[in-house]
Amino acid sequence: MTDTVNRPAIRAVAFDLDGTLVDSVADLMHASNALLAELGRPPVDLAAVRSFVGDGAPKLVERVLAATGGVPAADETARCIKRFLAIYEADPSAHSTLYPGVAETLGRLAEAGLRLGVCTNKPMAATLRLLDDLGIAGRFAAVVGGDSYPTRKPSPEPVLGLLERLEVTPAETVFVGDNEHDVAASRAAGVARVLVVPYGYARVPLDGLPHDGVLDGFADLAKRLSC
Ligand SMILES: O=C(O)COP(=O)(O)O
Ligand SMILES: [Mg+2]
Numbered sequence: 005m006t007d008t009v010n011r012p013a014i015r016a017v018a019f020d021l022d023g024t025l026v027d028s029v030a031d032l033m034h035a036s037n038a039l040l041a042e043l044g045r046p047p048v049d050l051a052a053v054r055s056f057v058g059d060g061a062p063k064l065v066e067r068v069l070a071a072t073g074g075v076p077a078a079d080e081t082a083r084c085i086k087r088f089l090a091i092y093e094a095d096p097s098a099h100s101t102l103y104p105g106v107a108e109t110l111g112r113l114a115e116a117g118l119r120l121g122v123c124t125n126k127p128m129a130a131t132l133r134l135l136d137d138l139g140i141a142g143r144f145a146a147v148v149g150g151d152s153y154p155t156r157k158p159s160p161e162p163v164l165g166l167l168e169r170l171e172v173t174p175a176e177t178v179f180v181g182d183n184e185h186d187v188a189a190s191r192a193a194g195v196a197r198v199l200v201v202p203y204g205y206a207r208v209p210l211d212g213l214p215h216d217g218v219l220d221g222f223a224d225l226a227k228r229l230s231c
Contacts, residue, residue: 016172020181021124023204030099035092036068045072060125060150096130097137105223110143116231123166125150158188187213
């Protein structure tokens with residue numbers, strides 16, 4: 005899709021986090037396995053955890069428990085989620101890396117005057133620590149997490165909340181994500197363009213989703229936005 009004279013200029017780019025900016029699954033696996041060891045359960049592997057990411061930490065923990073003997077009663081599950089978060093938030097970045105081109109491309113977009121934001125289903129505390137540890141926290145004018153609003157992606161609520169904080173309209177915004185929830189949430193929010201990365205944690209084929217394009221890699225974003 006190309007911009008026309010009738011369409012407002014793009015002023016902001018909103019990003020998903022896990023699977024889009026950061027390859028974070030190894031730390032999620034380590035925290036999951038630390039919890040499972042405490043419970044006397046077997047560990048989960050990288051591929052399994054990768055398929056569990058995208059619906060926030062409580063769902064991730066439920067899926068980890070379901071895969072290793074079953075989901076316990078609600079109060080014990082709630083305790084496991086709290087324990088997982090304590091383990092994960094203490095060090096969410098030891099094994100996590102920015103995808104190729106992320107640091108440089110964020111720099112180019114910021115230099116071009118675009119307002120940048122993050123809309124993730126990961127809880128805020130871990131999100132802020134991860135962005136800080138990987139040296140990109142300063143690039144973002146606003147960040148919203150999975151616990152920032154009553155609903156998370158695929159709801160448009162956190163996307164609209166982020167845009168309000170960025171002081172831009174959906175029509176002035178491009179959303180970049182990696183899975184079906186990013187596409188659904190940003191489409192429902194009415195953003196100008198929805199782009200997806202080809203390397204993330206998508207659980208359904210990207211081709212079947214109503215996005216506006218699959219990036220060749222993260223650096224391709226600068227070209228698409230003419231930066
Ligand atoms: O599910 C999560 O915790 C995070 O996922 P997201 O950053 O891709 O929204
Ligand atoms: Mg993601």
